[in-house]
Amino acid sequence: MQSKIFLVNKEIRKTIMRSIGWVAIVHFLGLIFAVPLEILMTTTGEQRQYIRAESLFYFHFEIQAVLNIGIPVILAVFLFRYLQVKPYSDFMHSLPIKRDRLFHQYALTGMILLILPVLLIAIIISALYIPLNLSEFITWADIFKWLGITIMFNLLVFLAGVFTGMISGISAVQGILTYIFLLLPMGLLVLLAYNLPFYLYGFADRYVMESKVESFSPLVALSQVDYRPLGAIEIIVYCLLIFILYGVSLWVYKNRRLEAVTQSLVFPLLKPIFKYGMTFCTMLLGGLYFGIMEGNTTWLIAGYVIGAILGYFVAEMVLQKSWRIIIHIKELIIYAGAMALLVILFQFDFTQFEKKVPNLSEVERIHLSENYFMYNDANDPFFLTSAENMDLIRRLHKEIVANKNQNKNRVNDSSDHAFFVYELKNGKKLVRDYMIDKKEYAHFYKLIHESEEYKRVTNGIFKVNEEQIEKISIHPYGPTQKKAVIVDPEDLKEAIAVLKDEINTATYEETIDNRDPHAFIEIMQKNDKTVGLEWRISYKKFEEWLDKKGLLEQAKVTAADISYAYIVDTNDLQINYAQGYSYEELFEQMSKIGRSIKVTDKNRLEESLLNASGFHDGPYMIGYYYKADGSIDIKSFSGEHIPDFVQQYFN
Template sequence: MPLKTFLFNRGIFSQIVRNVGWVALVYFVGLLFALPIHIFMMTEDENWLMHHQTGRIFDIGSIIQFSLMFTLPVLLAIFLFRYMQVRLSADYIHSLPVKREALFLQHIVAAMIILTVPVAMTAGCLIIMKPLLPVSLYSLKHIAIWFTGTVAMNVLLFSGTVFVGMFTGMSMLQGVFAYVLFFFPAGIFVLLMFNLKYFLHGFAYEYYLSYNIDKIVPFIRALNWESKPIQPIEIYIYIVLAFIFYVLSVWLYKKRHVEAATDAIAFRPLRPVFTYGFTFCVMLVGGAYFGEMQQRITWIIFGYVFASLIGYFIARIILEKTWRVFTHWKAYVQYIGFIAVVSLLFAFDLFGFGKYQPPLNDIERAYFGDHIYYFENDNENGENAFFYERDNVEHIYLFHQQLMKQQKLQTENTKHVVIGYDLKNGKRIVRQYAVPLEVYNQFYKPIFHSLEFKKNHYPILRINDFKNVLQVRIDSNLGGKAVRLRDREEIESFLHILQRQLVDETFDPIAWNREWGAITVTYEKQKGITEETMIKWKKSYHLVDEWLQQRGLLQQARATVEDVSEVKIIKNTKRLKTYEWTDDMIERAEGIVVKDKTKIEQCMQMAGWDERADYIVVTYYKSGYADIQSFTKHFIPPFLN
């Protein structure tokens, strides 16, 4: 028998067209509204038209376009293969002398026509309209990209829906599975990462989440096509995927029993896969939800048990198509038993994840920071958060060793720490912990004191040649005072002082909270390219104060004792936040009024922004302005003791 007659049958094909041909019409009308008609509507309003960037066809009538793109292929697949899911029609069609391959192929061919012809016709309309438009909205190339992208997405979604349709005998589940198929890979990855962090001490879930896994969800990708245009490689991937879906679908179709119509899962051996897969996913959602909300292990376990129970019975209800499934609890007990064993493997860390540290000698460089970002984006903005010096690597290594021993879930007063290693063999290892502040500071101190850290931390320390510096600006937080240094001698002298100050800076987190303002250095990085780097002007930078004093610039750079009339110090017995103190309250409150210049100077040096501090410090300026700051008991002027 010739292949043509073997695979094509006019009767079947015209039946398909009669059955779903209207979808093509609906699609075409929808696209007409989304694009040509929409564009003509836009031409009525010049502002509207002008605001549109050239070539962004996906942005025009985007709601209609994407609604059609995301639903129509799925619906079409459901309609086309509905004959398999209804018992009567399934029996009837499969009693006909037509091979399954032939049935399948003809349905696919019909679908390809329905999914491409309306798009092609719309593209044709756009080409014809082009000369009629007052502005150039798009080029032929843009139309080609729009056409290819739309068709590729249509075909991918359609083929995926056909594929999942082979696994189920219910059209509704086919629709659900279709969206699950495309969201699942990203979704399960995110869920697993979220859940693993409860079990694996130091698991750097943020590192894995930053892979931008959502790219692989076609819907999310399509919505970003205008900002990140679709690449040829993506189109190839979509087409190859569609092809794989088709091949697998035919294969499954031939294996599938006709009597699977109306069954939730068409292949019996897959029923437990569905039950436990569904239960597992719902369980992960429950664990992640309660984990993020409550951050306590008891709540997380509750989340697992509760959600898996719900998931299990929903899966059974779908499979058995009855509510009376609550007697089948034995399989659930087996499941939760299995999960408990696996959880214990993780909890007792039998895989050694939480205890693993590479040999110190294998480490090429170590990362230490409060965020994963610079571990992955090394050297961006000249930041370099890696340590090469053996002393520092060793410090980090030892700290890591200590962190591995601490309790897993720490929530109160902690600091986020990311530790990573690049090994000499090219491998990367990364861990992330929540560390109590005291432990953190204790460890942070020696690292902070190293020159390597300071060079990493302060770009100013990496400026070797002061000749490239164009300007230094010293700005005050208060009263708009500022000093600009442009004189070469002044700049060089200041930067010498500043660098010395930074190298000598000691670890003192409380003092760091007090600052006068900011110092900004503008320098020429390369010929014609200038860059700015800014650091805090901490009150502890006495060398800077001295320098400004010598040059007679201090008064100009910030408020000094000379500007202040008096300071009022109020005991903050109720531990209110600084901003909660109103003028009225300050006036009525009892406190010490300081007028002595030395004491005022002490007050100015020590006042900071700590919230709920021990004292409220109100500085009254001669200009009439009043500034509210605070003291903590660890850091107060001597006269208050």
């Protein structure tokens, strides 16, 4: 004779399948459409030749991501719906079955219903593998990798939903809290990273944001898994979280008060955490927005105040389940006092973050550039290792720190970045990023940039094996189809030698010249690697060499390529920078301005080409009309590079 407990368990399983079985069916049908059907359609048609699949996530990844993010949460909400409805909760907990057994039945059934559709899809793909010759695109390992990663994310998101269901008494709140819970670590890190530069001088927020912060949120990591493979540590951490969330959810469920049904948060301890956590996050968001948009302390503080009040009100509405809430002024005052104290503590720099400059004996090598992309995005970022250069960089760093207030007051749109990365002998890194006016520190930059070591590590031409060079192509800047090509072995060696000499003798002032280079030089090697560099205005020896070889006319834009040009005062132009503008519209406007210069003289055109800059921030603008196809190019003159005839006309 069957026991009552067995019959209860059997009925519970039936109830679960009747109530949430449809979720598994929707999951399966969605995956069928996203992967096997898409594979069948693309690999049996003309599209087959265009498939560039690196994994199974290549096929309708957007649909897969939505299913992997949405289905587990929907399943968790509907599966544990009985915890949020009082009559249902009372009935389920009156049955002759322990809470832990009840939890295991629901949670494990949900996990099985998540795994089965994914497993079936993997079996279907495996069945299609040989008939459709899928080995051209994916391997068997790719199928198992897709299966494992998909199941892992499904279980992680599902158990996050189960955990929030244990601490919440409202289904809607459970769903929202699940996504907040999964996004919170990364979101908080992002907000802190972007706010800390306001308080820690030199904090490299952009460097932190590029340091795999997406790993801190399973949802973000899942949304990028088609092009950013997961690391071994990430997988281990996510798998551990699955077990941890299961165990914690069980413990919370066993200690949950049944009468807390319909409450936003069932544990009183969580209410202040939620309230002040939301207040803190929205405060950071408000400060970030106003601090970046307006760029001054007054608006930064205003952003914090507005964000904190907004977050506090929203949190109270969620907790009190009404927009007609009771405001606790005392709580806001205590919170404001705590935040003010935190800001004051930052001013003392107890950790010596701002003043920390490593001793030369601690440093292995140093990277110094004006952009963190030159370190983060480079395949082989450059470093300086000579004692002389490292000492210069340390002295530059110390002077920047000493001039903290002066540097902050001079920050504007034309400010430069000074990005430092110290790689220490103990394996650690010290990274700092400052906004400065480089002109104030030109004496340091000149010595560093003119050093032989700096020129060698920052110019790829010094790493080129001359015997491996296949050809050199010179592409002039501007709307022209001209191109000079060097293929003769002796000419290649001579060109490389001249370019190296130009780089070695170039001064710092010449390297920061804001005038447009003549052309882009592309050095193609036999191993398919390419090294590029610019033909700067100061490279006169290279220009003479090209002229001697009869290549100069094709290597750069000359007056012979220009039909005529208009020069106008920038203030006379009506430019809508917000909506954008075309060169053709701007040129037509130039042609109609009465106070303008129409240049047709070849000497003046050459002088204009030599002194113009592609940045449209100079006091005078020039528009070129090209002979070949009527193309338009717009540039400007500024500073000491304004031609004399332009100065004389407008003054």
